[in-house]
Amino acid sequence: MVQERFASGGKLWLRIALFACALTVSLACAAAKPAQQIVIGRLGDAAQLDPNGAVQSPNEVSVTQQIYEGLVTVSDDGKSILPCLATSWTISKDGLTYTFKLRPNVKFSDGTPVKGEDWVWSLIRARDTETSEYRFVADAIADVQATDRMVTIKLSHPWAPFLADLCCFNMVVGCKAYHDKVGEASYNMNPLGTGPYKLKEWKKEEYILLDANPYYYVTGMPKTPEIKFTVVPDDNTRLMQLQAGQIDIANDIPFTMVEPVKQSKGLKFEIFPSTQIRYLIINTTIPPFNDPKVRQALVYGINKKEISDLVAGQYGAPVSALVSEAQGKWCNSSLKTVDYSPDTAKKMLAAAGYTQPVAFTLSIRAGSQVYEQIATLLKSELDKAGFSVNLEQLERASITAKYSSLQHQATILQWIDDITDPSEVTGWTVDYSQSKSWYTGLNDKALNDLNTAASRELNEAKRIKMYHEIQKRIYDNANVIPLFRNDFAYAYSSKVQGLVVTPLYVVFAKDLVKNQ
Amino acid sequence: MCVLARLSCSRLGGWAPVNQLNYVIRRVLQIIPVLLVVSVLIFLMLRLIPGDPARLMLGDKAKESAVAALREKLGLTRPLPTQYVIFMKQILSGDLGTSLTYQRPVAELLKDRLPITVSLTLASTLLSLLASFPLGYFAAKHKDRAGDQAVRATALVAIAMPSFWVALLLMILFCVKLHWLPVGGWGSTLWEQARALILPAFTQSLMTTALLMRNIRNSVVDITVMDYVDFARSKGISEAAVRNRHIFRNAMISTVTLLAMRMAYMLGGSVIIETVFSLPGLGKLMVDSIFGRDYTVVQSLVFLFAFMVLVINLLTDVIYSLLDPRVSF
Numbered sequence: 001m002v003q004e005r006f007a008s009g010g011k012l013w014l015r016i017a018l019f020a021c022a023l024t025v026s027l028a029c030a031a032a033k034p035a036q037q038i039v040i041g042r043l044g045d046a047a048q049l050d051p052n053g054a055v056q057s058p059n060e061v062s063v064t065q066q067i068y069e070g071l072v073t074v075s076d077d078g079k080s081i082l083p084c085l086a087t088s089w090t091i092s093k094d095g096l097t098y099t100f101k102l103r104p105n106v107k108f109s110d111g112t113p114v115k116g117e118d119w120v121w122s123l124i125r126a127r128d129t130e131t132s133e134y135r136f137v138a139d140a141i142a143d144v145q146a147t148d149r150m151v152t153i154k155l156s157h158p159w160a161p162f163l164a165d166l167c168c169f170n171m172v173v174g175c176k177a178y179h180d181k182v183g184e185a186s187y188n189m190n191p192l193g194t195g196p197y198k199l200k201e202w203k204k205e206e207y208i209l210l211d212a213n214p215y216y217y218v219t220g221m222p223k224t225p226e227i228k229f230t231v232v233p234d235d236n237t238r239l240m241q242l243q244a245g246q247i248d249i250a251n252d253i254p255f256t257m258v259e260p261v262k263q264s265k266g267l268k269f270e271i272f273p274s275t276q277i278r279y280l281i282i283n284t285t286i287p288p289f290n291d292p293k294v295r296q297a298l299v300y301g302i303n304k305k306e307i308s309d310l311v312a313g314q315y316g317a318p319v320s321a322l323v324s325e326a327q328g329k330w331c332n333s334s335l336k337t338v339d340y341s342p343d344t345a346k347k348m349l350a351a352a353g354y355t356q357p358v359a360f361t362l363s364i365r366a367g368s369q370v371y372e373q374i375a376t377l378l379k380s381e382l383d384k385a386g387f388s389v390n391l392e393q394l395e396r397a398s399i400t401a402k403y404s405s406l407q408h409q410a411t412i413l414q415w416i417d418d419i420t421d422p423s424e425v426t427g428w429t430v431d432y433s434q435s436k437s438w439y440t441g442l443n444d445k446a447l448n449d450l451n452t453a454a455s456r457e458l459n460e461a462k463r464i465k466m467y468h469e470i471q472k473r474i475y476d477n478a479n480v481i482p483l484f485r486n487d488f489a490y491a492y493s494s495k496v497q498g499l500v501v502t503p504l505y506v507v508f509a510k511d512l513v514k515n516q
Numbered sequence: 517m518c519v520l521a522r523l524s525c526s527r528l529g530g531w532a533p534v535n536q537l538n539y540v541i542r543r544v545l546q547i548i549p550v551l552l553v554v555s556v557l558i559f560l561m562l563r564l565i566p567g568d569p570a571r572l573m574l575g576d577k578a579k580e581s582a583v584a585a586l587r588e589k590l591g592l593t594r595p596l597p598t599q600y601v602i603f604m605k606q607i608l609s610g611d612l613g614t615s616l617t618y619q620r621p622v623a624e625l626l627k628d629r630l631p632i633t634v635s636l637t638l639a640s641t642l643l644s645l646l647a648s649f650p651l652g653y654f655a656a657k658h659k660d661r662a663g664d665q666a667v668r669a670t671a672l673v674a675i676a677m678p679s680f681w682v683a684l685l686l687m688i689l690f691c692v693k694l695h696w697l698p699v700g701g702w703g704s705t706l707w708e709q710a711r712a713l714i715l716p717a718f719t720q721s722l723m724t725t726a727l728l729m730r731n732i733r734n735s736v737v738d739i740t741v742m743d744y745v746d747f748a749r750s751k752g753i754s755e756a757a758v759r760n761r762h763i764f765r766n767a768m769i770s771t772v773t774l775l776a777m778r779m780a781y782m783l784g785g786s787v788i789i790e791t792v793f794s795l796p797g798l799g800k801l802m803v804d805s806i807f808g809r810d811y812t813v814v815q816s817l818v819f820l821f822a823f824m825v826l827v828i829n830l831l832t833d834v835i836y837s838l839l840d841p842r843v844s845f
Contacts, residue, residue: 047573048619054586055573055617130585133578188619204620204628205796206702232700232794236684241699243692397567397809404571413576434579 035514037226038496041238041247045205045231048188051170052129058505061169063208063229066509067109068172068193071100071151072163074420078275078503079328081163081420085114085173085194086151095158095458100151107215108175109198116146121176123153136427136434137165137419158456160463161421168419169506196222196510205231210509222510223498242267242491248514249492249499251507254369255312261491268494271315271487272501275324275417278311278374280481281403282410285441288358289409295478297348297358301385303340307377308484311370316486322429322471323422324485326503329464330422332471342385349386357388360409363402366393371412374483403439411439412483416505422467423455429480430470440479447473536837540830547826551819555607558818559600562811568592569616569809590616603815613812617805622816625801630820632702633797635709636789637782639717641775644724651725652732653764659737667733671726683719683792690715700794716793720786724778731774735767768839776832780825 042062047055051064071086083089086100106114127138140159145152155162165171173194179187191199196218200211207230212222230247232238235254241247243264253261253269261269280302282289289295304318319325320335349358362378364371372393379389394402402408415425428435430451432443447470454466474480488501498511570586571578587593591602606613612622655667691699703709739745740763748758787799798817805813 047617054619055575057575131574131582131589133574133582135582136579185619203704204618204625205801230701230794231796233800234700234792234794237687237700237792237794240684240687240692241701244695244699246699246701396807397572398565400571400576401566401568404568418577428577435577 033516034224035495035516036224037228038224038249038509038512038514039228039230039247040249040251040509041230041232041241042251043231043233046208049191049199049202050188051172051174052126052132052135053188054131054133056133056170061505062507063210064172064191064193065169065195065506066197066210066227067191067195067199068169068174069195070166070168070172072166074167074502074504074506076500076502077273078326078420078506081167089163091163095160096155098153098155098162100153102149102151103217104149106194106217108178108192108194109213109215110175110178110192111215112175112177114148114173114175114194116148116151118173118176119146119151120144121179122173123151123171125174126170132170134168134170134418137168137171140165158458160455160458160460161419161423164419164421164423197227200226207231218510223513224509227509227512239491242493245493248496249490249512251488251490253489253491255315255486255489257491258313258315258489266494267491268496269489269491270499271489273326273503274486274488274501274505275326275503276414276488276505277319277324277485278370278412278414278483279438280378280410280483281408281413281439282479282481283403283406283408283439283441284477284479285406286409288354288360289479291352292477293348293352294354294358296476297345297352297386298382299338299478299481300341300345300348301382301387302378302481302483303381304337304483306340306381307374308486310377311373312484312486315489316484319482319485320475322474322480322482323425323467324417324503326485327417327420327422330467332468332475334468335471335475340381342381345382345385345387354386357383357386359388359390361390361392363392363394363399363408363411365399365412366395374412404436406436406439406441408439413438418504420504423451426451426467426470427455429474438480442477442479444473444477536834540834543826543830543833547823550826551822554818554822555604555815556600558815559603559811560596562809562814563596567809569811572808573617603812607816607819612816615805615810615813617808617810617813622812625813626798626816626820629796629798629801632795633783633799635713636716636720636786636795636797637779639713640721640724640782641779643717643721644728644778645775647721647725648728648732649764652729653736653759655729655733656736656740664733667729671729674722674726677722679719679722679786680788680792682722683715683789686715686719687792700792702795712793712795716789716795719793720782720789724775724782727774727778728771731771732767735770736763739763739766765839769836772832772835772839776828780828783824783828784821 042059044059046060046063047053049060049064049067051068053060069084071084071089072081073084075082085103085106087103089098089100091098108114123138123141123144126132127135127141129135140155140157140162141153142156143154175192178192182190196213196216197210198213199208201209207228210227212225216222232241232247235257238247238250239253239257239260242250258269261267282295282298284290284295308316308318318337320337321332323331325331325333362375364375375391379391382389399411403411417424429438430444430447431437432448437443450466451470454463454470457463457466488505490499490501492499493514495516496512496514498513499507500511501507568583568587570583570590570592574583574586591599603613612626614620615622615625618625651667655664658664687699690697697714698708698712701712703712745758745762748762784799784802787803789795790797790800801813802817805817
């Protein structure tokens with residue numbers, strides 16, 4: 001009887017032990033299983049989700065890049081161009097005809113196969129949408145012809161950066177039949193693409209929920225079934241949400257918050273090389289900066305290192321070339337940063353006939369801690385170098401109206417490249433018709449002609465030389481003064497893997513995975 | 517002045533529901549010219565300040581040609597009187613137009629955000645009332661003693677503390693350390709939304725609680741020494757009845773005025789609370805729309821705020837008559 005009791009008790013313990021083993025194994029399996037959803041906290045919501053819509057801030061682009069895809073894409077380091085919906089391509093010797101062989105069996109996320117007419121409609125739409133901020137990347141397109149297996153694009157003139165332009169977020173394929181069915185207004189808000197994700201739910205000003213595209217052409221992709229972009233405008237709140245596990249990834253982390261992130265258990269801080277540069281923009285059409293000698297003296301009165309150290313710390317560096325170092329060979333790295341020398345600046349001003357401090361107003365956007373820091377340092381540095389700086393803070397609408405109508409004297413602006421080519425930033429800076437030469441008013445025809453020639457030059461070595469020369473001339477003109485570059489800062493849960501941010505500020509969510 | 521006018525009315529006509537209804541109708545009709553003036557003022561002011569909505573929407577990288585095309589598409593190239601007539605026609609037909617920035621009907625935007633702001637305002641008001649009445653009365657009853665000093669000092673601290681700082685401290689404690697509440701955001705279910713409201717409502721209620729508490733304390737201190745209170749006591753009325761009928765009821769008159777002002781302020785939305793707690797309410801919408809020069813949204817919001825303030829004022833006047841039998845219409 002006692003033995004039986006022991007025997008039955010032994011069986012019970014055996015069962016408990018087996019159950020415990022099974023539970024451990026299942027828990028271990030569950031732990032290894034990736035999470036169903038990754039939440040990304042960001043500053044604001046998208047206004048619309050059409051890659052050719054009027055508003056294209058990072059809030060829109062970061063979402064549409066997960067939904068739409070184009071013929072080619074950019075590599076993780078932002079330096080090379082890779083196949084995407086095109087498997088290969090050829091370029092005619094005259095540089096006027098681009099022929100792309102298409103990936104077979106690609107479907108939109110509703111299961112509709114991609115047809116040739118979708119490509120024609122999409123690329124022509126990118127060129128002809130008048131209110132699109134980025135239609136300039138498709139300007140050179142003269143004609144598009146396509147079958148279900150091939151796309152042929154004819155250009156009106158040779159355009160060297162065309163492949164890079166095709167990587168831009170608006171050169172993607174959309175469904176013509178769907179657009180015709182739902183209409184323009186609905187298309188703006190209800191995207192349909194071939195990318196790894198599709199729109200599942202959009203609660204305006206709260207979150208955008210993306211769901212895996214069941215028809216995506218890469219098996220096993222995307223790695224995480226759902227991506228949720230939530231709106232968390234306040235930097236502190238975003239960081240706390242990350243610490244509390246409410247979000248998994250937080251972008252645009254101010255550099256002042258790096259230490260709290262590093263000290264937080266379970267969080268990772270990572271920096272990615274970027275093309276972001278802050279510039280001092282000088283209006284050359286009115287005194288005192290209509291005199292080039294005053295602009296050149298100004299360069300000696302700026303301590304770029306001090307500014308970079310204060311704002312970006314170890315994640316930034318002073319720069320002198322217009323084109324970002326992240327663009328590699330296109331950046332003219334021979335242009336050296338001038339050492340801060342207030343006495344030299346004073347002497348240069350005196351030699352130019354300025355015996356009294358040269359007064360000017362530096363207008364900056366209100367509400368930006370970074371701009372306030374830069375402006376405060378610039379004032380303290382320049383006031384010692386023969387200038388008298390009056391700081392003016394204006395809200396975004398007012399300052400935009402001021403500099404775009406060339407009523408400012410100097411302002412601080414920033415730039416992030418959208419393509420892996422220098423033509424975008426140089427065109428913006430020297431082409432008066434585009435932006436009044438980045439609101440400096442410098443209408444230099446020779447420089448503009450050189451930039452046009454560079455964008456049409458098909459020999460890469462010659463092109464590089466031409467862009468270096470353009471940067472040298474801008475450096476000498478001192479109408480656009482690069483101050484410092486900085487990296488992109490991301491804080492995220494240590495459970496998240498696969499986060500890559502290209503220097504063009506592109507994040508591909510399909511590789512993201514979060515272990516539970 | 518309003519009270520005096522009503523008192524004279526009471527002498528002439530006395531209190532009557534019909535008179536009250538007439539008064540309400542009269543006041544509602546008075547709202548129309550006020551809204552008309554508001555509409556003209558806001559329409560002109562928005563267009564007089566510098567800033568181009570099309571340029572702001574397209575961003576710094578847009579060419580002038582794209583900006584011009586968008587300006588045309590948005591109807592911003594039309595003469596100002598034409599734009600005003602279109603705006604008024606839309607308002608009168610119940611259509612608030614389409615937001616320039618969000619490209620959505622303004623009515624939809626308001627429908628999404630109004631419940632958040634109203635919930636936040638009501639929750640803050642409730643918390644303020646629950647805290648301020650007992651504390652204010654307690655302080656008055658213990659005038660100049662330790663309890664009174666403590667309550668007054670607390671009120672002073674509550675008024676002085678910046679709301680964003682309080683919000684961050686509360687979030688660190690209750691959300692990051694204790695994990696009791698979410699760090700901002702507005703949930704999908706009623707339960708999630710109720711939890712999401714606790715900290716913002718508490719933060720927003722601090723200022724109102726402190727102001728109400730001080731007001732109640734001072735009113736109670738003043739009223740307690742009035743002759744009619746002594747007289748009520750000398751008649752042998754219970755202390756609870758003296759407190760409720762004679763002290764509290766009279767103290768309520770100035771408190772209701774203050775509360776109405778605070779509610780009108782809170783309904784306008786608090787951009788700081790909404791930003792820190794990631795709540796998409798009316799305050800943030802207003803600020804974003806002003807910065808983005810989203811004319812249609814700002815015009816509609818100003819209209820809505822003006823209307824809400826007028827309604828609150830009207831309700832306040834009606835509550836006066838309920839609190840004070842001498843007040844009539």
